[in-house]
Amino acid sequence: MINRYQPHVLVLPEDDANSRLANGFLLDLGQSALTKIQVLPEAGGWGAVLDTFESDHVAGMDRYAERYMILVMDFDRDEGRAEHTKGRIPERLRERVFVLGALTEPEALRRSLGSYEMIGKALASDCREETGSTWGHDLLRHNATEIARLRKRIRPILLS
Numbered sequence: 095m096i097n098r099y100q101p102h103v104l105v106l107p108e109d110d111a112n113s114r115l116a117n118g119f120l121l122d123l124g125q126s127a128l129t130k131i132q133v134l135p136e137a138g139g140w141g142a143v144l145d146t147f148e149s150d151h152v153a154g155m156d157r158y159a160e161r162y163m164i165l166v167m168d169f170d171r172d173e174g175r176a177e178h179t180k181g182r183i184p185e186r187l188r189e190r191v192f193v194l195g196a197l198t199e200p201e202a203l204r205r206s207l208g209s210y211e212m213i214g215k216a217l218a219s220d221c222r223e224e225t226g227s228t229w230g231h232d233l234l235r236h237n238a239t240e241i242a243r244l245r246k247r248i249r250p251i252l253l254s
Contacts (some may be wrong), residue, residue: 095129096129096130096131096162097129098158098160099158099160100160101130101160101251102130102131102132102158102160102161102216102251103130103131103132103161103163103164103248103251103252104131104132104134104151104161104162104163104164104168105131105133105134105136105163105164105252106131106134106137106143106146106147106151106163106164106165106166107133107136107137107143107166107167108136108137108138108139108140108142108143108166108167108168108195109136109137109138109139110136111139111170111199111200111201111204111210112136112168112200113133113136113169113215114196114199114200114210114211114214115166115203115210115214115217116133116164116166116214117133117207117210117211117214117217118210118211118212118213118214118215118217118218119214119217119218120133120214120218121214121215121218122214122218122219123218123253124221124253125250127253130252132222132252132253140167140168140170142176143165143166143167143179144165144179144182147163147165147182147183147191148182149150151163152184152187153171154192155187155191156187158188161190162190162191162192162247162248162251163187163190163191163192164191164192164193164194164244164248165179165191165192165193165194166194166195167179167194167195168195168196168198168199168200169192169195169196169197169198169236170198170199171186171197171198176195178238180193182225189247190247191203191242192240192243192248193239193240194233194240194241194244195237196233196235197232197234197236197239199231200213202233203225203231203233203234206233207228207231215227216228217225217229217233217234221241221244221245221249221252222249222253223254224245226238226240226241229241235248
């Protein structure tokens with residue numbers, strides 16, 4: 095159980111595949127980190143991620159200054175989706191909200207990198223070791239700017 099008054103991270107996945115990637119990430123974290131991160135129920139589509147964030151989480155982020163959110167969605171090769179998503183995040187929260195996802199959909203990642211859980215663990219390892227072997231994959235490298243921000247803000251919370 096997370097402590098809302100301490101630094102913590104909520105992950106809002108679009109669908110089951112993104113949820114499984116996020117849970118794979120958690121499998122690679124130490125036990126103490128598991129009290130600082132929570133994967134939320136799937137939103138049911140990338141638009142639903144935005145709607146759920148706005149309706150269910152903006153007020154909580156205003157209330158809890160130590161809360162960070164990671165929105166995980168498929169980009170479906172839509173080059174404008176990340177910017178559209180960031181545009182829906184209130185300016186006051188933009189430093190604490192991160193938008194990540196596969197360039198197409200996670201199923202394509204699974205075909206080239208293995209199970210969702212294995213991919214999630216490899217992504218966590220990249221974050222911990224500050225490497226880019228998995229994040230550098232063709233379907234993930236577009237996340238580079240967000241990963242740099244995550245390493246600066248979230249890494250100390252989960253991987254310290």
